Amino acid sequence: MSSYVIIMTTNIQNKNTILKQLEWDLFFGKAQAISLFPETASRIMENEVDQQRLEAVYTITEKFIEPENYEEIVEIQHKLSDLNFEHINHTSGSKLAKGEVFSLERLATLIRIVEVFIEHKKFLSDNLLEFLSEDTERFISDFRRNTLREFRTFVSKDCEIDFFKHPKLNHLYKQQMEIEQSSRGLLSKLRQNSKFENPLQFESHDIINDKYVLPIKSDGYNSGLGAIIARSESGRTLYVEPLEVKNLNLMRMEVVLKIDQILHDIARDFSSRLAAHGSQIDYVTDLIFAFDEYRTRANFAMEFHLNRPVLCSDHKLELDSFFHPLIENPVKNSLLIKPSDKGLVISGPNTGGKTATIKAIALTSFFIKHGLFVSARKAEVFNFQNIFYFGNDQQSLEEGLSSFAAEVKNYTELLSLLGESNLVIIDEIFNSTSSEEASALAFSFFEEITKTSGSKVIVSTHHQTLKTITHSESNYISCHVGFDESTNSPTYKLIFGAPGSSLALDIFKKLSGNDSKCEEIYNLALKRLDNKMINYEKLLHGLSEREGKLSKIIEENERLNKELKNQKEAAKGLIQLKVDEEVSKVKRELSKIEKKAYSLLKQTKSGEIKSTRAQDKKFSQLQKEISPFITKKDEGPRVEKFKDMPRPKELVVGNKYFCSFVNQTVTLIKLNNKKEAVVSRGNLKIKCPIDSLHSPNKQAKSGKVIVNTFRTAPSKLEYDCRGMRLHEFQNIVENAIPDLLSGELPFINFIHGHGNGTLKKWLRDFITKNDSIMWDKGESGNDGETRVIAK
Numbered sequence: 012m013s014s015y016v017i018i019m020t021t022n023i024q025n026k027n028t029i030l031k032q033l034e035w036d037l038f039f040g041k042a043q044a045i046s047l048f049p050e051t052a053s054r055i056m057e058n059e060v061d062q063q064r065l066e067a068v069y070t071i072t073e074k075f076i077e078p079e080n081y082e083e084i085v086e087i088q089h090k091l092s093d094l095n096f097e098h099i100n101h102t103s104g105s106k107l108a109k110g111e112v113f114s115l116e117r118l119a120t121l122i123r124i125v126e127v128f129i130e131h132k133k134f135l136s137d138n139l140l141e142f143l144s145e146d147t148e149r150f151i152s153d154f155r156r157n158t159l160r161e162f163r164t165f166v167s168k169d170c171e172i173d174f175f176k177h178p179k180l181n182h183l184y185k186q187q188m189e190i191e192q193s194s195r196g197l198l199s200k201l202r203q204n205s206k207f208e209n210p211l212q213f214e215s216h217d218i219i220n221d222k223y224v225l226p227i228k229s230d231g232y233n234s235g236l237g238a239i240i241a242r243s244e245s246g247r248t249l250y251v252e253p254l255e256v257k258n259l260n261l262m263r264m265e266v267v268l269k270i271d272q273i274l275h276d277i278a279r280d281f282s283s284r285l286a287a288h289g290s291q292i293d294y295v296t297d298l299i300f301a302f303d304e305y306r307t308r309a310n311f312a313m314e315f316h317l318n319r320p321v322l323c324s325d326h327k328l329e330l331d332s333f334f335h336p337l338i339e340n341p342v343k344n345s346l347l348i349k350p351s352d353k354g355l356v357i358s359g360p361n362t363g364g365k366t367a368t369i370k371a372i373a374l375t376s377f378f379i380k381h382g383l384f385v386s387a388r389k390a391e392v393f394n395f396q397n398i399f400y401f402g403n404d405q406q407s408l409e410e411g412l413s414s415f416a417a418e419v420k421n422y423t424e425l426l427s428l429l430g431e432s433n434l435v436i437i438d439e440i441f442n443s444t445s446s447e448e449a450s451a452l453a454f455s456f457f458e459e460i461t462k463t464s465g466s467k468v469i470v471s472t473h474h475q476t477l478k479t480i481t482h483s484e485s486n487y488i489s490c491h492v493g494f495d496e497s498t499n500s501p502t503y504k505l506i507f508g509a510p511g512s513s514l515a516l517d518i519f520k521k522l523s524g525n526d527s528k529c530e531e532i533y534n535l536a537l538k539r540l541d542n543k544m545i546n547y548e549k550l551l552h553g554l555s556e557r558e559g560k561l562s563k564i565i566e567e568n569e570r571l572n573k574e575l576k577n578q579k580e581a582a583k584g585l586i587q588l589k590v591d592e593e594v595s596k597v598k599r600e601l602s603k604i605e606k607k608a609y610s611l612l613k614q615t616k617s618g619e620i621k622s623t624r625a626q627d628k629k630f631s632q633l634q635k636e637i638s639p640f641i642t643k644k645d646e647g648p649r650v651e652k653f654k655d656m657p658r659p660k661e662l663v664v665g666n667k668y669f670c671s672f673v674n675q676t677v678t679l680i681k682l683n684n685k686k687e688a689v690v691s692r693g694n695l696k697i698k699c700p701i702d703s704l705h706s707p708n709k710q711a712k713s714g715k716v717i718v719n720t721f722r723t724a725p726s727k728l729e730y731d732c733r734g735m736r737l738h739e740f741q742n743i744v745e746n747a748i749p750d751l752l753s754g755e756l757p758f759i760n761f762i763h764g765h766g767n768g769t770l771k772k773w774l775r776d777f778i779t780k781n782d783s784i785m786w787d788k789g790e791s792g793n794d795g796e797t798r799v800i801a802k
Contacts, residue, residue, distance in 0.1 A: 032402045033370055033377065034337055041314060046307040047088065048096050054304055055311075060382035062394060067140065068308075068382040069319050074138045075309035083134050084306055090127045091299070093169065094120045101297055108289025112282045115274055119170035121285070121292070122162055125154060128295045135298050139305070150291040158284050179273050183266055190263045194223045194256050201225065201253055210236065212248045221267060222260045224250040308383060317384035320375075321391040325350040326432060326465050328372075333387035335371040342503035343388070344368065348488060353461040354468035355488045356481040358510040363492035364503035365471040369438045372469055373400050376434055395434040395465070399425055402438055415444045422456060432465030440470045440477075450476035457487075478510035604636050608757055612728055656705040662688070672703035679704070733764040740770050744777065748784065751801050762796045771797065 030036070035056070042052035060068050074080060098117050107113065113121065128135060129151055136143050165176040174184035198216040201207050202225070210231025217224050219241045227236060227249045237257070241250040252260060285292060311317070315336040328348040334341035342364070348355055357365050375385045376398050385392075401421065418441060425435070440456075441449035454477060457468050472478065482489040489510050493502035611629050614620045620629070659668065662679060670677045670690055677690035677697070688701050730747065732740050744761065751759050763770035774797055778786045786797050 029400055029402065033374060033400070035377075037337060038311075042307055042311055045310045045314070047091055047303045048300060050100070051300070051303045051307050054300075055307060055381060055383070059380050065322065065379070065382060065394065069384070071139060071305050072308045072312065072382075072384065073319060075305045076312065080134070080138065083131065087127060087131050087134075087302060088306065090130075090168075091124070091303070094123055095170070096120065099124065099296065101293060101300065103296055104285070104289035104292030104294075106289075107282055107286040107292065110286070112275075112279045115166070115172060115278045115281075116170065118162075118278060118281050118285075119166050119172070121296075122159065122166075122281075123168060123170060124299050125292065125295050126159060126168070128299060129155070135302060139298060139301050141298060147291060147294065150288045154285075154288065158281060162281060174270070177277070179277075180270060183270050183273070187263060187266045187270065190259055190266065191223075194259045194263065197256055197259065198223060198225060198253070201255060207236065207253070217250060219250050221264055222252050223256050223263075224252050227251045312384040315386060317378070317386055318388060318390065320379060320385045320387070321389075322379075323391050323393055326393045326395075326467065327391060328393065328434075328467065329389075329391040330372070330375065330385075330387045331389040333371055333375065333385070333390070335367050336374065336386040338367065344503075344505040346372075346488075346490075346505065346507075348467055348469075351486060352467070352488055353484075353486045354457060354470070354481075355490065356478065356510070357469075357471040357490055357492065357505070358473065358478050359491035360494050360501060361473075363494060363501035365492055366438055367503070368492070368505065369436060369469065369471055373398070373436045376436075393432065393465075395467075396430045396432045397428065397434070399428075399433065399435045401436070401440075415441065426459065429460065429463060429466065431463065433460065433463065433467070435460055435466065435468045437468070437470040440472055440474075442473065446474045447476055450474040450480060453477050454480050457481075482510050601637075604633060605757060607636075608633055609728075612757070658702075659704065659706045662701065662704060667707055668704040669707045670699055670703050671705060672697075672699040676707055677704075728758070729760040729762065731762045732770060733762060735770070737769060737773060741773070744774060748781075748799070751784065751799060758798050758800045760796055760798050765795045771795075 039052060039056045042056050046052050075084060095116070098113075099120050103113075103121055132143060132151075135141070165173050165180075167173065174180040195216065202211060202214060202216075207225060207227075210227045210233075212226040212228050215226070217226065222240055224240050229242075229247050229249050232239070232249050232251065235254075237251045237253040237255075239249050240252050242248070243250075317336065327350050328346070330347075331345045332343040333345065334343045346355065357368060359365060371386060375387065375390065375392065376395065378385050379392065379394055380398065401418075440453045453470070453472070453474065457470075460466050460468055478489070481487040488507065490505050490507040491510055493504040493506050494500070495502050611620075611633065656669065656671070662668075662682060664679050664681055667676055667678055668690070669675075675692055677692050677699075680689040680691050680696060682688050682701070683698070686701055687698055688704065690697055690699055690704075727747065730743055732743060735743075740763070747759050761774060763774060765771075771794075775786060778784050778797075778799060783802055784799055785802055786799050
């Protein structure tokens, strides 16, 4: 198991002090507010997650964030939210197994927990990566049969005990209610009695020590009123048990004691039933507590906009768009500390965000240690064995140490605690001593720490020499926080590649306003600084200013590119919406035409439309309606497709011919003139060109074989196959489908009924395996029939 050490501002072992500097108490409070159980926040925020479990913790947390799990998580949360978990923990089952008797209230909570687990066992086991053993299944069965069923007869899921519903308690509870009603009635009469009217302190009664009493003024009391049961804190009110209700109080007490004894016996009985399954109860409560833990982790991540980090094996720290989670609308930065880098040095103006940046990086590492997601859009980081954090004031008045002495003491202790991999984070290193000496000491200290290849240092500083030294070293990353000259304010953006000016004098001048004395101080300070330092700071300031302007230009270009990309995507989306709208419109129109065609076929089939002219008229209307949706292709004269088919020498009414106009075998009904004939296909009569009629039985002279088939029975739109054997049904389907594929019918409806589903199953399997057809439930939506459609 990995471990981590946190160095405190005053004492290397004082963990709470440094966590407070990182606002850990605010994160702890948020976890407490989110969680259901009192101990959940402590488990998350006070305990480190073992390195080997970390990936599993992240995976489960992700599952609790997934939208498809939201409803069930909320449902479980709702069921658990009103329970009293004060006396329920991971060892409740073990305590029962050792013979402890739980109260009915405690049992009600525990039984409800087990019940919720049973109701959601699949979700809990799947998402908590748990496998339910046979022992657990046996426990569930026994629990339902021997405990839950009887317990629910008098205790609700809300843990409310209904005494009237328990056979042993029913008559006693009724008796108690009657005695209490009599007592209240008698006390009401006594308050009107002259004996009590004057000494009565106020118009009401009370129950103290399980006895009905009246409030009597201390100066109006006499022993004839009854025994004093209690006194108010001021002593002015005495709570007196009137002699008239003494017997009723005794009767009530007897009944209450009997009820208490029966309740104890009931609690002992149910405790005994559960005791045999102590280990399973502990397992179930563990799962419920784990549910709350991961629900809290997930909600914590969503509350602070955290994301899952990628844990890498090399000593790298890469953060994309990281931020401090407690800052509202934070400026986001990115950084990369490669395995070959020794560390990061942050410089720049005061109030520029160095401390917030240092804390944000520290929190990232601490969050990983506690199995929490991190405050970055993307993060690829190494989980360092030890994390050391130093605040910017390490003075210890208790030990009589100055700031510098305290730093030396802490850093000396740090060197003795270094492990295989260490992340050392220091805000304002050696800021309380001479800059030149502090810089030399600090860099030497860094070199000692990073002798271990798995160690990194991240520091902030104002020391000019330290900024220069680390900037000249290729294995240290130099950066500074930006400052906007136009607004005279920090940008909080990290600018890499160069150190930054502290701008202490400029910021002093800005913050002091127009005060004349401060103006004198500012001018005097400028005179005291040597030209070398002033020029160096000006150089850094100029570099920072130019980089700031360049950064603004880059950001503006990125913004414009993003806007153009968004506009392009929006235009695509608008076009797609228009296309979808038109497609939907066409589908609606085609659906209407399909229904009309179906109706026409049905009417023709049934003989409702007998006139050829009426048929032609309706068919012509459908053709006009559907023509806008048909893409016209230049296929040449239709007759060319059948040019090799022989033509009959003479057309005889009543004979069958192949009609190239409808691509079917038809019967000739009559000849209208030299160019037009009337043919029929079943009950359907159609006008067609005479030259579209061909002999059905003769081969073409070209040598090609042309096979024409026709049915002696008319095609059907619907087959009622209820009660058929499977082989009969298969024959009908296989014979009917060619009519559909030839375009003769728009669909075929097979009525197979519900039954045992044999016909339906075979038909739908047959359709699934055939790429040229598909099915739906038809207009009726009845699952007892299947409509087959050509694709």
